[in-house]
Amino acid sequence: VTETALIALIRRLAGRNRLATGRLDLGIGDDCAVWSPAPGRQVLVTTDQLIEGIHYIRRGTTGRQAGARLLGRGLSDIAAMGGDPRLVFLNLALPQADGWTTAFLRGFAAEARRFGVAWAGGDVSTVRGPAVASVTVLGEVPRGQALTRSGARPGDRIFVTGRLGAMPARITPRLGVGRALRNVATACIDLSDGLSTDLHHLCKESGVGAVIRAEAIPCAGTLDQALNRGEDYELLFTGARAPSRIAGVLATEIGVITKGHRVWLDGKPLRPSGWEHSF
Amino acid sequence: VTETALIALIRRLAGRNRLATGRLDLGIGDDCAVWSPAPGRQVLVTTDQLIEGIHYIRRGTTGRQAGARLLGRGLSDIAAMGGDPRLVFLNLALPQADGWTTAFLRGFAAEARRFGVAWAGGDVSTVRGPAVASVTVLGEVPRGQALTRSGARPGDRIFVTGRLGAMPARITPRLGVGRALRNVATACIDLSDGLSTDLHHLCKESGVGAVIRAEAIPCAGTLDQALNRGEDYELLFTGARAPSRIAGVLATEIGVITKGHRVWLDGKPLRPSGWEHSF
Numbered sequence: 076v077t078e079t080a081l082i083a084l085i086r087r088l089a090g091r092n093r094l095a096t097g098r099l100d101l102g103i104g105d106d107c108a109v110w111s112p113a114p115g116r117q118v119l120v121t122t123d124q125l126i127e128g129i130h131y132i133r134r135g136t137t138g139r140q141a142g143a144r145l146l147g148r149g150l151s152d153i154a155a156m157g158g159d160p161r162l163v164f165l166n167l168a169l170p171q172a173d174g175w176t177t178a179f180l181r182g183f184a185a186e187a188r189r190f191g192v193a194w195a196g197g198d199v200s201t202v203r204g205p206a207v208a209s210v211t212v213l214g215e216v217p218r219g220q221a222l223t224r225s226g227a228r229p230g231d232r233i234f235v236t237g238r239l240g241a242m243p244a245r246i247t248p249r250l251g252v253g254r255a256l257r258n259v260a261t262a263c264i265d266l267s268d269g270l271s272t273d274l275h276h277l278c279k280e281s282g283v284g285a286v287i288r289a290e291a292i293p294c295a296g297t298l299d300q301a302l303n304r305g306e307d308y309e310l311l312f313t314g315a316r317a318p319s320r321i322a323g324v325l326a327t328e329i330g331v332i333t334k335g336h337r338v339w340l341d342g343k344p345l346r347p348s349g350w351e352h353s354f
Numbered sequence: 355v356t357e358t359a360l361i362a363l364i365r366r367l368a369g370r371n372r373l374a375t376g377r378l379d380l381g382i383g384d385d386c387a388v389w390s391p392a393p394g395r396q397v398l399v400t401t402d403q404l405i406e407g408i409h410y411i412r413r414g415t416t417g418r419q420a421g422a423r424l425l426g427r428g429l430s431d432i433a434a435m436g437g438d439p440r441l442v443f444l445n446l447a448l449p450q451a452d453g454w455t456t457a458f459l460r461g462f463a464a465e466a467r468r469f470g471v472a473w474a475g476g477d478v479s480t481v482r483g484p485a486v487a488s489v490t491v492l493g494e495v496p497r498g499q500a501l502t503r504s505g506a507r508p509g510d511r512i513f514v515t516g517r518l519g520a521m522p523a524r525i526t527p528r529l530g531v532g533r534a535l536r537n538v539a540t541a542c543i544d545l546s547d548g549l550s551t552d553l554h555h556l557c558k559e560s561g562v563g564a565v566i567r568a569e570a571i572p573c574a575g576t577l578d579q580a581l582n583r584g585e586d587y588e589l590l591f592t593g594a595r596a597p598s599r600i601a602g603v604l605a606t607e608i609g610v611i612t613k614g615h616r617v618w619l620d621g622k623p624l625r626p627s628g629w630e631h632s633f
Contacts, residue, residue, distance in 0.1 A: 082633045089633075100396060103633050104559060105503050106434040106544060107398040107493070117379060118397065119386040122443045122475060122490060128482050155385040164401045166445075166488045196401060198632050203407050204483020209445040211401060211490040214386070224384050265385060280383060353477050354361045354368075354382050 076172040081199055084177060085165075088184035092193035094161055097215060099193045108195040110162055112215050119214035119221065121152035123353075127205035138178025140244060141208075143186040147246030148267065149212035150190055151308040154253035155265035157222040158214035162195045163187055166209040168202035179208070190250065222256060222263035222312070224280035231261050231313040231332040233285060236324045238293045239270055239307050240300030246308045251322030256312055263312040269305035272347040274338055277311060284337045287330030287345070302340075303348035355451040360478055363456060364444075367463035371472035373440055376494060378472045387474040389441055391494050398493035398500065400431035402632075406484035417457025419523060420487075422465040426525030427546065428491035429469055430587045433532035434544035436501040437493035441474045442466055445488040447481035458487070469529065501535060501542035501591070506560035510540050510592040510611040515603045517572045518549055518586050519579030525587045530601030535591055542591040548584035551626040553617055556590060563616045566609030566624070581619075582627035 076084075089103050096113035112118055125145040127133065136144075146163060153160045165183060169176060187194050192212070236252055249265070256263060264277045270292070278285050294301040317326045338345045368382050375392035391397055404424040406412065415423075425442060432439045444462060448455060466473050471491070515531055528544070535542060543556045549571070557564050573580040596605045617624045 078631070082631075085633050101500070101502060106431040106542075106632075107400040107437065107500075109435070109495070109500050109502075110397040110399065111497075112391070112397060118389040118391060118492075120389065120441065120443060120475065120490075120492065121386040122445050122477055122488075124445050124447060124477050124479050124488075126447050126479050126481050129480055152385040156388070158386065162399065164399060164490060166401050166403050168403060168405050168447075168486045168488075196399065196633060198401055198403050198488075200403050200405055200631055201408055202405050202484055202486060205481055207447045207481060207486040207488075209401075209403075209447075209477075209486075209488035211399075211443060213397075213399065216388070218390075221380070221386075221388050223380060223388075263385075352357065352361075352479055354364050354475060 076177060078172060078199060081172045085180060088180055089194035094193060095191055097161060099162065099195055102193060102195045115218050116215040117218055117221060119153055119156050119158040119216055121149055122211045123148045125208045133175060138175040139182030142179040142182030144246055145208050145210050146183050146186040147248055149210045150248035150250065151246060151265045153212055153214040154248045154250045155263050155310060156216060157220060157253040157257040158216040160190055160192045160212055160214045162213040163192050164195060164211040165197040167199045168207040170202055170204060170206060220257045222260055224262055224264050224277045227262035227277060227281035227283050227313040227332045229283060229332055229334045232316065232328050233287060233313055233330040233332060234317050234326050234328050235309055235311050236326055237309040238295040239309060240304045241295035242304055242306050248308060249310045249324060252310055252324050255322045260312040260314045263310055266307040266309045266311055267305060269303045269348060271302045271345055273311055275347040278336060278338055284333040284335040285330055286333055286339045289341050291327065291329040293327045355456060357451060357478055360451045364459060367459055368473035373472060374470055376440060378441065378474055381472060381474045394497050395494040396497055396500060398432055398435050398437040398495055400428055401490045402427045404487045412454060417454040418461030421458040421461030423525060424487050424489050425462050425465040426527055428489045429527035429529065430525060430544045432491055432493040433527045433529045434542050434589060435495060436499060436532040436536040437495040439469055439471045439491055439493045441492040442471050443474060443490040444476040446478045447486040449481055449483060449485060499536045501539055503541055503543050503556045503559035506541035506556060506562050506592040506611045508562060508611055508613045511595065511607050512564060512566060512592055512609040512611060513596045513605050513607050514588055514590050515605055516588040517574040518588060519583045520574035521583055521585050527587060528589045528603060531589055531603050534601045539591040539593045542589055545586040545588045545590055546584060548582045548627060550581045550624055552590055554626040557615060557617055563612040563614040564609055565612055565618045568620050570606065570608040572606045
């Protein structure tokens with residue numbers, strides 16, 4: 076597969092998506108994409124990376140899974156803000172272009188179609204080393220309704236969606252939940268680094284502390300996996316109350332926001348186990 | 355330099371930019387950036403990559419030069435559309451974090467400040483191989499005034515800015531020229547791959563051919579360098595006429611758009627020498 080053939084495949088896979096709101100005025104094929112977001116919306120932007128040998132190994136992952144996974148991570152960030160994804164851009168640094176690569180592109184394109192996202196541009200280059208894929212997702216949210224990490228207040232209850240620690244092969248970005256939380260949650264974050272780390276992120280940005288109960292956490296496996304494994308892509312949110320199911324997804328109360336800046340699990344300090352990589 | 359220290363540095367360098375129009379409602383520190391473009395504008399999006407061992411070698415380039423160069427390439431795409439750059443996002447896959455890397459970040463941040471662009475997010479990860487940096491630049495353009503590659507018509511004159519083939523160490527994105535061309539040019543592209551290749555791109559997207567004259571091309575070195583060397587980051591545009599200086603930059607007429615799809619130089623077919631990598 077040559078680079079030119081790869082780009083021809085990308086153009087074919089990208090197709091012409093009609094957006095639910097707003098309009099893609101110009102997609103692949105010019106110096107920039109041109110986009111008209113719908114009136115009364117703010118624009119959301121998130122970027123993410125998927126790196127061979129770090130986030131996946133070729134022999135352990137199909138190309139389709141990896142392509143879908145990269146886009147899923149970006150979509151999960153849009154979900155955490157209560158937004159609707161609209162456009163996606165993919166940069167690829169590749170040591171070779173082969174069947175795995177074309178499967179990656181097909182997986183990426185299928186995931187974009189599934190969520191009504193238009194693939195609007197990108198770049199393909201050679202690298203003499205592991206493959207690096209970089210994604211940018213643009214979304215929309217009704218003005219003033221974006222969920223942030225900074226709105227949690229003492230007394231707010233803490234909730235998570237789904238079951239934690241399972242590390243699913245396929246990410247299901249909680250877009251429906253995010254939309255439903257727009258006028259309900261005081262703060263929200265997606266669980267990419269693990270509950271222990273992401274709860275610290277939310278508390279830090281809100282200037283608050285938290286107390287959670289181990290027995291309340293909906294675990295897919297062990298408690299340690301639920302706290303520290305990461306890659307859940309469920310939502311962690313705060314608010315006065317929440318129904319037990321939101322947009323068809325289980326929601327579980329696990330604790331309460333407090334004054335101060337400490338995070339406690341069953342009366343002991345909860346340490347963030349993960350790392351920070353996004354900024 | 356640890357990854358955490360790197361992210362602390364990035365947060366410090368990014369600062370809080372006030373945009374000329376529109377508003378960055380939420381920058382670094384949440385799941386997404388939140389942006390309100392100015393009313394009556396369309397959003398422009400472009401992405402680019404800079405790869406160690408392909409686009410630069412560490413010993414031959416300072417970190418500051420490389421950081422400025424990556425952003426300059428993105429800004430040049432915004433210029434080619436007649437737009438104003440507003441937000442930038444940087445993804446880094448790094449084998450190590452050292453002095454060269456912090457210089458890269460400082461060069462990138464200085465270039466962002468220079469052009470009034472807000473550094474609004476990104477991602478840092480480890481890679482076991484060459485460094486890969488990926489940039490996304492978002493801009494604005496007054497509705498309906500974006501310059502595209504597809505508007506050239508037979509009889510239009512062909513112009514280039516500056517002198518070609520010099521491969522300058524520092525990119526000067528032609529943002530002022532792009533703005534001035536909004537209601538003047540029929541089509542525009544930035545010269546990243548070299549005149550021979552980029553003229554073919556413009557003709558293909560417009561469904562036209564072209565005839566250019568070697569003696570008219572403003573060469574910094576040899577004719578071959580001006581045609582094929584690439585990395586000029588000047589603008590190639592078409593229209594009825596143009597002054598000899600635009601926004602203080604030399605503009606030179608080098609030929610005319612024709613029917614058909616062939617590109618001719620002094621009566622001989624001009625072959626595109628470069629490659630295609632953006633899509």
